[in-house]
Amino acid sequence: MRILGVRSSRFWIKVAALVSVCASLESTAARAEVHAVFPPFRSSVGIVVGERSALPDTDRYDSSPLDRRLSISVRSTALDTVLTEIQRKTGVQLVFNSHVVPLSRAVTMAIINGTVRQALDAALEGTDIVVRVAPNGAILLVRSPAAARPPQGKGTVAGVVLDSANHKGIPSATVRIKDTRLSVLTDEFGGFTVSGVPAGLQTVMVRVLGYSADQQSVRVVDGKTASVSFQLRATPTVLSGVVTMGNGDQRRIEVPNDITTINVDSVMQRAAIANVTDLLATRVPGLTVTPASGAVGAPAKIRIRGISSINGSNDPVVYVDGVRVPGPTTGTSLLATNLTSRLNDIDVNSIESIDVLKGPSAAALYGTDAGNGVIVIKTKRAQPGVTHWGFSGSYATMNVHNTFPIAYTAWGHSASSNDPRLCTPILFLFAQCVVQDSLVSFQLFKNPRFTSLGSGATHGYSVNMSTGQGNVQYSLTGSFNDAIGAAKMPAYTQQALAAKYGAVPEWMRRPNVQQTYALNGTISTQPTSNASVSVSVGGTQLNTRNSGDGVSNANSDPTDTLAFAQATLFNSRKEQDVSHVTIGMSPTWTPWTWLQFGGAFGTNLVSSTGTSMTDLRYALRPPTIGVTNSVHTEKQSEQTYSANTQSTIRLPLTPSVTSTTTVAGDYQRDNTGTTTVLANGIPVESEDPTLATTTTGQQSTLQSARVGWSVSETLSYLERLFLSMSVRGDRANTFGASSKHPIFPQWGLSWLAFSSAPDLPLLRTVNSLRFRVSYGMAANQPGPLDALSNFQSTIFTMGGSDQVVLVPSSLGNSALLPEKNTEIETGADLELFNSRVSMTATYSRKLSKNALVTRALAPSAGLGNGSQVVNVGSVLNGSYELTLAATVVDARLITWRTTTSAYATRNKLVSLGPGASTFSTNTQRYVVGYPIDGTWVKPLLGYADLDRDGLLLSPGELIYGDSVVYAGWPLPKYTINYNNSFGFFKGRLTFDCNFDFQNGITQTPDVHDLQAAVDFHAPLAEQAAAQGNGTVTVSSLRWQNATLSWMLPDRMLRAFRAQSAHLSFSGTNLGLWTKYKGADPTISTSRAETRRDAGVLPPTRNWTMQLSLGY
């Protein structure tokens, strides 16, 4: 019971008395609702009338308090506030029972110079509260006599739950009727309907993870529908939000896996991002990026939770808006290998978010091909409302700051002459020199005349627009990027060529350039209130030249040979033009709140032309007789068609248990056509392939298809315990294979042990604690031709005439199965101290069975040096991931948030099938009990200067082991990423910096100790080390990036006539601390998993300035 306006210290005495009276009254009169009547304000305790029959009707009394006049206008204001306002404006005293009057009810009304009666009638409209005037003049708000009767029958409560910030509906919020067993979930638009609600005043409670809980009272009338609306305030948590799984969008809390989500917009504001690989690098625990080089456009290997497949692909698969697109290193070109990555064709300016499903336990519903994880990309969608324009322009410089080893040249003289001459170990062996007199050192990249390292630059521009009119929203993003890599022709070579030819063409002076044009658009519409469709179209045109960088001459000294070698390097041209288009359509239809149909249909088209040329038109020396120009061209066309449909039923099975069932179908078809033309013998004066003396060509086509189905079920108990189960079946075309129908099961449990949400246990400092465990299986499909027993047709002369005959070219394996990756993942998510501290810990154990191994055939099988892909053995990957985030300072002027993520991984070849413990290829060795793709070398056991010449050059002076031993693994054993974000002046100025530590990378550097390799006076130990195998296992700490971002003040905005503006300065690759003596320990030119950085441009240090404007 409540009395408005009471401030007296004696108030509580009165309340106590009144409560006791009320209590006694409530126990009588058939528990009729009791309405207290108080004396007027500032009076002593007056009469208390419990029986409504005793209350005088307003019509029978002087109604002067009700006739007082006032003006009041409110919108969506709580009734409680409205009553207070009426009392304040008119001085009337309102007396009511707060349990009877729905004070939380939202009221919208406007009374202009009206009476209190009119105001109260308007405020109480729709309720069963009537107005009475007590004899003392107090205005009583009491339940109407009709309503006072015990409520009969049942009604319905319907409404909507919205996000208070953006007024979007909140799906999957739990709506409960207090003190009943009635409970429903909101639909995707936030709507809900609860039927069978007992008539009378009911309390509707809403809760959903990531928002503050709320409740409202509502009067339910028999056979009627009462409406109620909630607007919840977001309280971000690591468990809130939605992630995209194989069966559609799911709430993160339901998903029993650690799914890393990158919100691209926020990342782009705080870091210089050039491509999707940059987005993924260092932001996903368990994901390792190995760049091929520091060249512009160079691709990178992406490995998630280790390396699973011995000979199959280890690439994750990629989906954009539900459409399958090529992965990080696919779409290769035979001749222009490693020039670009199809993943980086996707314009980062068009991306809204990226979800990374790290293993089969999360990706099981993607089935075949998803064994190495799934990268799910969502493009930006427009929102209803006014038109927004955005513009960003950036300029970046690129330089190489790595330390290269110093080259040494030894000089000496022979036994018969004191004339100085080169005196290297080889010359010594041939007695061309006997005494070494001096060493000359030379650092190629420190010499401005000879260095091939220059300064690169990038210009980037992006414009985006989004708008929504009526039921149609659309957005458009256009980007252009023009980059010149850091590699350049050395000045000396350039001058020499210019002296000879007058001018040096640009393709030789700057061997690495890239232009990118991208246009992406989406249009979304809601043709009816329960259906929507979204269409996205994205296109990228990429022109890349990456002919080389001259780094392979790092060990050279300044002689004519070097200049010639430098020039020769730049006589090679490698170019690639790529057109990449992705079209997708995503319709949804929700005929009933509990049933939804959805799907994604689309196609991805890639057309690429790669050219590799030997172009000697500008040679420093006359080409050797017989040497000619050549042009090798490869045109490739790839089409991927994908379609998937999903049907989801979501029903409350009981008030506590909700069921979500999804049935899905999935189809994918790939067509690839390749034409290769090799034109040789082109005169050195020309690059025209039509002048070639020999031209050979080859054409091939390849198709593959896959169809899959899946059924998944998620049971939710009180929104705190989620059990998910699913099964997927696939059929795929693999030529020559008998029908296979692999099944991929998955199950998982997510248990919200503690949460600040209502009805859940609450620890003092723990905001939420979730435990999760999941199991799942996915696959790695063999190559489409791996199962095919293939023959090659050729010509043979029989009986004097040419006949087409057949010879076997591959044996195939009709029993070939997909490589099955089984993963169990478990972990916990913890939030503390009002979500200022969060921690996510995950352990994953992934076992790959039926490992795809390309096993060499013995010659007696009749295929020469042929091989056969077989399923043998298994590979185990174990990984630990830990992410710790904390808001260290959250003050008005400064905020400081730090995030540390750590990742550790172990890999082991568990078996190679019965009776086998090792097998080798030309380059790799696989041994049971050791990691796959490890490096194996013959160890240098010792040395002895047998001939006592002070040198370890003669046979037998270096003692190597008889057999190779394991030296290390290509991926880091441990990775720690440390990120700091500072905000100043309410976030108007931010500073971010990121450090990345990698431990245990095994690299094979191109160079060792160059001095000891030529210095006859070097200690024997150093000489021995310089001639060792060179493989090293090192660690590195890299200052990955730093970004200073400034939100321009309003007065500066006016200069741009913009609504928002950010100016940022970013630096990437700002420092590297490592004992590695090669160019860079983290890059690898090898297409295999092993690392090798032989003669390649290391990652550049980039400085970027970017201005972003919003309109």
Add this chain to the structure above:
Amino acid sequence: MMHRDVRWSGRRGASEAPRDVRAAREGLMGRRVAVIAALFATLSGGLLAGCTSLLDVQQPQGTVDSTLINSYAGAVGLYGGALRQLAGSYAGTGGSAPTFQAVDNLVLLSGLLTDELHVSTQTVYMNQLDARILSPSVTASGLYAELQALRVQTLRAIQLLRLYPAQSPNALIGHMFAVEGYAELLLAESFCSGIPLTTVPALGGNVSYTNGKATTEVLSHAVAHFDSALTWSTDSARIMTLARVGKGRALLDLGNFAGAATAVSAVATADVYNVEYGGSTQSVRNGVLLASAGLNTVDGEGANGLAWRSAQDPRATFIASGTNWYATKYASETSPVPLASGIEARLIEAEAQLHEQSATWLTTLNMLRTDGSYTVTGTDTVWHAGTGGVAGLRLLDDPGTDTGRVSLLFRERAFWLFLTGHRQSDLRRLIRQYGRSSLTTFPIGLYAPSSSVAPAYGTGVVFPVPDAEAQNNRLYTGCLDLHA
């Protein structure tokens, strides 16, 4: 609020909404749900109903897979491919015009190992092979793979031809049996004892590896295949000649001289089975004496070699090029190479007669020398034994001793069968069957004293089975015997 209103008013009105939920909940097993279930099952699972056709794909361009090969045409294609393989491994080249490259063919490599051919250029691999320094990692690995491929392809062709008995002429099957027999015969004659006879299904699939078979076992296997060829090829004199001579040659290797003579008795002296070369530029070319191979012939190589050039025998003629002498037996890339002939049949008979101490052995040899002829067609020398005299060949005299007789017989074999891949087997038989030593048969002594790779002749008489076999065939443990 507007959003909420749109949701509710647009759907069907707030008052109707509860009925949906009620119906859904209460009718989970009811008709509406059944209808809905059928609907989404149709939409979502419909793909699966026609998944068979959805998975249909076009045959990859440039491939001929087992589904296409499984036909009579495919069987004939494999048959032709086997003959191509025979041509390549026996005396052929690889690559295509105009850049033919010599490959590891049998005539070339066995000629190098013996005194027939000598390396005139400096290449480590060829020098070592010529010097009988043999390594299981590199020596003749290509030849081994080629002969094994020939063996397996004939096997697969036979399997496939037999699937179409109504269409397959018997001679085709017989031909393949004879070629398979030759594949095994040539492996047994050239390589160490211990040769796996792996089998592969005709249309591909799992490989059935075997352990290394002894030379005698492999030869017996070959004899069985020749017998099969004789059974299947009665309507083809040419293939009968191939099978009969092959069987005789295998039996000779096995020491069954009488059986060998019997096997070849029906072969006319003029019969010949040539391996064809040439035709279009894409076909297999004769690769025995390509100039790029740098192989010449010297007199008395390694002390024991025959005086090929100074003998001035019309069966082995040479042309000078600088200090080197190159054989002119195969003058062009299209010259055929005899694999089996009536001349060889008579030589087998002569050896059997000598072995039986019959005086007719010399008569048989002299009959070849006097009753044969050769003509020159273009640049090729074509023998027509039994059609007249041979200019420059005089009658042979009996040496008077067993040793001399054997030496004479093998000298006759050497010249008649010059550069046809017989010499290595003959030298091995001299050791194995006639008690001679490798020191008196194969080249010995200093090879190239200044060379670090082959200063002196080694001891190899057979090619080792390459390491790749043991590395990838778990049943194979290596050569059983590296002796002759």
